[in-house]
Amino acid sequence: MLLDDVWLDHDGVDALRGVSVAVQPGALTVVAGPNGSGKSTLLAVLAGLLVPRRGSVSLPHPASTALVVQRSDVPDRLPLTVHDAVTMGRWARAGLFGRLRAGDRRIVEESIAAVGLTGFEGRPLRALSGGQRQRAFLAQGLAQRADLLLLDEPTTGLDAGTRDVVVGLLALEKARGATVVCVSHDDAVLGAADRTIRLDEGRFLVGDSRAGPHHTF
Numbered sequence: 001m002l003l004d005d006v007w008l009d010h011d012g013v014d015a016l017r018g019v020s021v022a023v024q025p026g027a028l029t030v031v032a033g034p035n036g037s038g039k040s041t042l043l044a045v046l047a048g049l050l051v052p053r054r055g056s057v058s059l060p061h062p063a064s065t066a067l068v069v070q071r072s073d074v075p076d077r078l079p080l081t082v083h084d085a086v087t088m089g090r091w092a093r094a095g096l097f098g099r100l101r102a103g104d105r106r107i108v109e110e111s112i113a114a115v116g117l118t119g120f121e122g123r124p125l126r127a128l129s130g131g132q133r134q135r136a137f138l139a140q141g142l143a144q145r146a147d148l149l150l151l152d153e154p155t156t157g158l159d160a161g162t163r164d165v166v167v168g169l170l171a172l173e174k175a176r177g178a179t180v181v182c183v184s185h186d187d188a189v190l191g192a193a194d195r196t197i198r199l200d201e202g203r204f205l206v207g208d209s210r211a212g213p214h215h216t217f
């Protein structure tokens with residue numbers, strides 16, 4: 001997956017200024033950088049939600065993509081239960097009018113269990129704590145079993161134990177074969193990264209790689 005000289009603005013405000021990065025398949029790439037440096041915008045470009053005004057984005061093969069947004073991006077009053085929200089993660093596989101099969105229902109249950117929300121299935125999202133809501137959105141992302149999993153600060157507001165669970169889940173997604181790209185400031189997430197992309201004021205600042213100095217971004 002390659003971004004080449006990507007420029008993108010929000011209503012005239014430059015958010016990405018000539019960013020060129022390669023995302024390695026099957027790796028955990030963490031995108032870091034100060035507030036407003038363009039991290040969420042980069043994620044939205046990778047998700048195909050925003051189209052650059054200049055530059056190109058190429059996917060090596062058609063991929064299913066799941067995006068786990070920050071809980072603050074989702075209205076608190078959304079009339080959904082935990083089970084509804086996670087089940088939505090299977091819709092793309094079942095088709096809008098398709099029926100969920102037993103396998104889909106099992107994946108929904110497993111995803112809810114993985115984030116520690118078993119017992120909360122019937123609870124409306126608005127009746128969850130901020131951290132629990134964040135975990136429900138993560139479960140929705142896991143339920144998609146996507147080739148490309150994109151996450152925007154998934155550990156924000158989580159306690160240390162739950163944060164470690166999330167880091168473990170990212171490793172499991174990778175082990176399943178997914179390519180994982182995660183925006184995060186969290187040292188625990190950064191510590192688990194195979195590669196780190198650092199942005200500053202919409203520019204690609206530096207890329208670190210566990211694979212060694214020969215790999216460039």
Ligand SMILES: Nc1ncnc2c1ncn2[C@@H]1O[C@H](COP(=O)(O)OP(=O)(O)OP(=O)(O)O)[C@@H](O)[C@H]1O
Nearest residue numbers: 010011013014015034035036037038039040041042
């Ligand atoms: N909808 C929008 N309208 C106008 N400007 C926007 C919009 N969304 C983002 N921006 C601007 O684009 C730039 C990049 O924003 P972005 O949200 O990608 O940064 P970020 O690194 O994810 O920030 P944070 O760490 O605070 O989440 C910032 O200057 C921001 O003010």
